[in-house]
Amino acid sequence: MIFEMTVQFRVASIEEGIEWYKILLDKHPDVVPHDGFAEWELIPGCWLQVAEGNVIKGNGPLRLGVRDILRERNRMIEKLNIPPFEIHSRSEVPVKWATFQDPWGNEIGFFEYLNKQEEINRVKEILNHDN
Numbered sequence: 001m002i003f004e005m006t007v008q009f010r011v012a013s014i015e016e017g018i019e020w021y022k023i024l025l026d027k028h029p030d031v032v033p034h035d036g037f038a039e040w041e042l043i044p045g046c047w048l049q050v051a052e053g054n055v056i057k058g059n060g061p062l063r064l065g066v067r068d069i070l071r072e073r074n075r076m077i078e079k080l081n082i083p084p085f086e087i088h089s090r091s092e093v094p095v096k097w098a099t100f101q102d103p104w105g106n107e108i109g110f111f112e113y114l115n116k117q118e119e120i121n122r123v124k125e126i127l128n129h130d131n
Contacts, residue, residue, distance in 0.1 A: 057105030
């Protein structure tokens, strides 16, 4: 039985990595257990680890569910100077999605449910509340 997960991205500088991911995730790390390492709990039991070390470009994509993909894309362009990136959709896929890179080449993306009732139901199911 799997009950928790982590994803780790490497960055050249932990200080720059923490600052960049604080803006992306709109929160401070939940845990900084030692030098060169920080963790954010994205949803209960799902952790993003950022570790200082040898950068491996092309990791990911780690796609994050958001309520408004256009707003988040614009926030990334404005706050993190990400080059403009395309939002994709296909008639047979129930979400819109987009992918971009952090400064170290790790691929990150967003997705947004097209059916807002389905989105509300997923948020309630995953987070066990009405946010």
